[in-house]
Amino acid sequence: MEYFELLLLGLLVACGAATCLTKNLLSAVVIFMAYSLVMSILWAILRAPDLAVTEAAVGAGISSLLLFLTLKKLRDLRRKAQEDGTEKES
Amino acid sequence: MERKRSLKERLRDWDADAFDLTNEIAGPMHPAPAALPERPKDAEPEDALAAEDFRVLRRAYPILAALLGLMTVVFLLVAVFDLPPFGAAGTPTDNEVALRYVRDGMTETGAVNLVAGVILDYRAFDTLGESHVLFTALVAVLILLLKAEDPAIDDEGTLTLRQDRIVTTAASILVPIIVLFGLYVILNGHLGPGGGFSGGAIIGAGLILYAVAFGFSRLETKLNLGSFRIICLAALWFYSLSKCYSFFCGANGLHTVFSPGTPGRILSAGLILPLNAAVGIVVACTMYGLFSLFQRGKI
Numbered sequence: 001m002e003y004f005e006l007l008l009l010g011l012l013v014a015c016g017a018a019t020c021l022t023k024n025l026l027s028a029v030v031i032f033m034a035y036s037l038v039m040s041i042l043w044a045i046l047r048a049p050d051l052a053v054t055e056a057a058v059g060a061g062i063s064s065l066l067l068f069l070t071l072k073k074l075r076d077l078r079r080k081a082q083e084d085g086t087e088k089e090s
Numbered sequence: 091m092e093r094k095r096s097l098k099e100r101l102r103d104w105d106a107d108a109f110d111l112t113n114e115i116a117g118p119m120h121p122a123p124a125a126l127p128e129r130p131k132d133a134e135p136e137d138a139l140a141a142e143d144f145r146v147l148r149r150a151y152p153i154l155a156a157l158l159g160l161m162t163v164v165f166l167l168v169a170v171f172d173l174p175p176f177g178a179a180g181t182p183t184d185n186e187v188a189l190r191y192v193r194d195g196m197t198e199t200g201a202v203n204l205v206a207g208v209i210l211d212y213r214a215f216d217t218l219g220e221s222h223v224l225f226t227a228l229v230a231v232l233i234l235l236l237k238a239e240d241p242a243i244d245d246e247g248t249l250t251l252r253q254d255r256i257v258t259t260a261a262s263i264l265v266p267i268i269v270l271f272g273l274y275v276i277l278n279g280h281l282g283p284g285g286g287f288s289g290g291a292i293i294g295a296g297l298i299l300y301a302v303a304f305g306f307s308r309l310e311t312k313l314n315l316g317s318f319r320i321i322c323l324a325a326l327w328f329y330s331l332s333k334c335y336s337f338f339c340g341a342n343g344l345h346t347v348f349s350p351g352t353p354g355r356i357l358s359a360g361l362i363l364p365l366n367a368a369v370g371i372v373v374a375c376t377m378y379g380l381f382s383l384f385q386r387g388k389i
Contacts, residue, residue: 049283049284054287058291061291062381
């Protein structure tokens with residue numbers, strides 16, 4: 001059991017670092033989702049099932065959904081701007 | 091050469107040179123708002139009387155703000171100095187509170203789940219504040235970002251999600267289970283892990299999945315902005331009214347009115363079950379409301 005916890009903790013640190021270091025935003029959101037899932041398992045191991053349920057629902061579910069939606073919207077706007085040819089040189 | 095500008099002018103257009111995304115994003119579909127008309131210097135306001143009132147208020151604002159800040163500082167300092175020293179042996183919080191919660195929590199609140207008992211009975215006032223924080227944040231977002239009710243604009247911003255057969259089939263199987271599980275988590279909040287917030291989030295996620303798979307048209311008839319406002323306000327009002335009696339009872343529960351019942355039964359624990367339901371409704375509506383407003387380009 002202790003090894004399992006250590007494995008999860010290592011995974012947590014790795015996921016946290018990878019979220020910050022990933023260049024691709026979509027991958028970052030997916031990794032963040034994985035981070036939340038690992039965190040929710042850890043809450044369950046730490047005997048806080050209330051927090052585990054909340055973390056799984058909010059962290060892995062809804063916040064990732066909203067981030068995905070934001071990414072989709074950004075991509076849509078970028079595509080629209082390219083089609084219109086209004087994109088300025090940055 | 092640019093003439094030297096006063097501090098006031100600098101403060102007014104501090105971000106005048108900042109990169110403006112409005113034209114980039116908006117494109118021809120949402121024409122950027124026309125630039126604000128340049129205000130002439132020393133222009134006489136049209137309504138001189140109102141301007142006079144405003145000037146008086148303007149002068150009073152900094153003083154009132156300073157007074158308010160000072161009062162807050164004084165209140166907080168008084169409260170801090172009233173606390174027992176850190177780590178003192180006789181501190182009641184170190185010795186009595188946690189022990190009492192663990193020992194008497196079940197008989198006093200009737201909740202088998204001690205967390206629910208603490209959150210929604212002993213510390214129900216804190217939870218009330220938290221629900222209001224969520225609601226206030228949403229209201230602030232709506233005030234800042236909600237576009238005008240203009241049917242011409244509404245459909246332009248909607249992101250069309252592709253209707254996928256896999257998503258539709260999976261959603262038709264999963265959505266009832268997810269919503270049912272959310273209801274279970276809410277209604278069993280006083281018996282097992284869970285409660286209003288997590289159950290509401292689960293139901294909100296289920297509604298979002300339904301909307302993604304089948305479109306908004308079916309949910310729209312029941313859950314639109316008007317009904318969302320009514321539902322949220324009713325739930326918050328119910329919460330506030332049902333907990334405000336604690337103020338007049340010195341934070342003692344009215345056990346003859348709201349009986350703790352037999353711990354372990356579904357209809358027990360006094361007000362915890364309806365309060366959980368109220369919190370769950372607010373959270374589910376907020377989650378789904380944010381998603382749908384964002385998705386449909388109304389924010």
